[in-house]
């Protein structure tokens with residue numbers, strides 16, 4: 001679209017190939033697109049999207065556009081935008097404002113440009129877009145019917161806004177739907193974090209020690225896949241129940257200050273900050289690889305790394321070598337940003353098929369309300385969650401049993 005601000009329009013053909021591949025492997029979203037193209041549930045809506053701008057996201061944007069909406073798209077992380085995909089989706093009637101490697105100012109400029117459309121619906125990943133609608137762009141909040149949040153940290157930020165009584169419009173917590181976090185956070189991050197680490201470093205995982213920080217949905221997946229790759233796995237936690245779960249799943253559990261002494265790889269997935277900081281960096285093994293799979297680039301403390309290092313050198317794409325004063329070298333991947341997205345293509349296509357099918361159905365749900373719902377953080381309606389799971393089974397040709405009326409009565413008896 002003419003008003004897009006992207007890196008290079010001439011890259012569109014390569015982006016189109018990526019989009020074609022993704023679309024052909026997203027049957028659930030494809031089914032929804034067919035129905036929406038006929039029903040036009042988003043007609044008259046302007047959708048502002050901030051979500052990792054790569055091929056699967058392009059398929060979602062196109063689905064929304066074919067459902068009648070005008071779509072305005074930016075990324076949700078300055079390093080995950082793929083410029084060729086941005087160019088391709090901009091040729092398809094979506095207004096795009098994003099480029100790979102945007103500075104902090106450019107990143108927020110792109111978010112603001114997307115908001116200039118005066119959205120009626122918003123789709124956010126991590127809360128930056130909705131954050132602006134509650135600060136410098138709060139004049140636009142009144143016109144927003146509602147929106148959807150894709151990730152754990154974004155939902156936490158929304159709940160904090162709601163608890164302060166400041167949330168201005170309803171937000172569906174897509175992350176919390178069963179068809180989302182059970183698959184996306186666990187199997188998606190489990191596979192794509194290691195994909196990002198392996199394609200970036202070209203190092204072997206088998207026989208090494210991987211430390212996984214956080215045993216939530218993402219951490220469980222990352223630990224599970226590390227074991228499958230042949231690593232010894234140590235989990236660090238702050239929650240005693242999750243620590244017990246990791247133990248019973250067969251992993252070693254210890255504090256980070258002990259774990260780093262063994263680590264060949266440290267992968268953080270907590271949503272917290274300073275998970276790897278002074279005392280950990282001081283005890284890391286020579287050659288340790290540090291990667292983050294959680295929200296934002298604060299889990300591994302870059303300021304501390306910088307203060308402890310005598311030099312920082314880009315030794316390979318997406319790898320910074322920090323040479324410490326005592327001669328040890330440690331490697332930080334993708335500047336401490338989400339390794340699967342900043343140094344890879346993010347989650348596999350079939351995973352995003354489910355997550356984005358939820359997003360499309362949730363936006364339809366908001367658009368079909370007769371009046372605006374109360375401003376609160378809402379769960380995804382169970383019918384939508386179940387429908388996405390059922391559509392996925394249907395696409396795979398897998399049937400399951402159904403409860404008989406007699407069984408339903410039996411299961412609901414006191």
Ligand code: NAD
Nearest residue numbers: 151152153214216217218237238239270271272293294295
């Ligand atoms: P979760 O709440 O299920 O798990 C987080 C876990 O980290 C919890 O068990 C918590 O106790 C633990 N934790 C918190 N602080 C810690 C600390 N200092 N040290 C050790 N453990 C700590 O959340 P989740 O769904 O697993 O998401 C984790 C993060 O990953 C979030 O920021 C989320 O937004 C992000 N995320 C990333 C991707 C991706 O593609 N990379 C996908 C989904 C979610």
Ligand code: SAH
Nearest residue numbers: 052076077125126150151295296345346347
């Ligand atoms: N702005 C935050 C966003 C957190 S990203 C940040 O950059 O730190 C976490 C979300 O990325 C997950 O909930 C997941 O659904 C989404 N994601 C993972 N792979 C993706 C992909 N290939 N395309 C689009 N989104 C993806």
